Amino acid sequence: DAKTTQPNSMESNEEEPVHLPCNHSTISGTDYIHWYRQLPSQGPEYVIHGLTSNVNNRMASLAIAEDRKSSTLILHRATLRDAAVYYCILRDVRNSGGSNYKLTFGKGTLLTVNP
Amino acid sequence: DSGVTQTPKHLITATGQRVTLRCSPRSGDLSVYWYQQSLDQGLQFLIQYYNGEERAKGNILERFSAQQFPDLHSELNLSSLELGDSALYFCASSMTTLNTEAFFGQGTRLTVV
Numbered sequence: 001d002a003k004t005t006q007p008n009s010m011e012s013n014e015e016e017p018v019h020l021p022c023n024h025s026t027i028s029g030t031d032y033i034h035w036y037r038q039l040p041s042q043g044p045e046y047v048i049h050g051l052t053s054n055v056n057n058r059m060a061s062l063a064i065a066e067d068r069k070s071s072t073l074i075l076h077r078a079t080l081r082d083a084a085v086y087y088c089i090l091r092d093v094r095n096s097g098g099s100n101y102k103l104t105f106g107k108g109t110l111l112t113v114n115p
Numbered sequence: 116d117s118g119v120t121q122t123p124k125h126l127i128t129a130t131g132q133r134v135t136l137r138c139s140p141r142s143g144d145l146s147v148y149w150y151q152q153s154l155d156q157g158l159q160f161l162i163q164y165y166n167g168e169e170r171a172k173g174n175i176l177e178r179f180s181a182q183q184f185p186d187l188h189s190e191l192n193l194s195s196l197e198l199g200d201s202a203l204y205f206c207a208s209s210m211t212t213l214n215t216e217a218f219f220g221q222g223t224r225l226t227v228v
Binding site: 103 | 117119148150157158159160163171173205207216217218219220221222
């Protein structure tokens with residue numbers, strides 16, 4: 001599985017934007033970039049995913065570099081509820097289509113949001 | 116609420132015992148995944164079932180086994196339990212399309228004493 005590198009921790013203030021970086025220099029053409037987050041005492045929760053183009057949804061935006069070797073998860077206005085561990089994961093859909101959703105989690109980035 | 120139901124929420128058992136964890140996937144999801152989360156190892160993929168058949172295996176011990184039943188619920192069986200098996204066990208489910216997400220349950224916290 002291609003690897004991702006994320007900072008161990010980041011800190012933000014409430015109501016401010018947060019940019020969470022992820023490096024994935026060995027990404028292959030069939031790797032989707034997924035972001036999940038895990039709030040304290042809960043299971044992981046899907047945030048967003050993309051392949052080549054930038055993506056927006058109600059939770060966040062995903063900015064993907066042109067060479068796809070890095071990406072940034074953007075929380076536009078952090079709230080206290082966004083304090084969590086954020087995982088950047090590459091999902092290889094080669095040969096399995098959509099039926100294999102095995103996710104390889106790294107250590108993620110622990111986001112602290114200050115009031 | 117993710118729609119994935121795991122029971123029980125908490126389980127305390129003794130070393131050497133056997134336990135069964137249960138997972139009901141979201142309605143319509145054919146794939147079920149099991150993950151283990153311990154403090155020192157993080158989230159580790161154990162095994163995947165797709166429509167009743169084993170599809171992928173991760174770092175699952177031989178003492179552990181799983182199955183998916185015709186109604187698509189899944190069970191993870193852990194036997195000859197050791198102290199090191201204490202962890203959170205998560206189940207996830209997903210649809211079979213490329214552009215989809217996985218939905219995780221709230222987990223079962225297993226404590227082996």
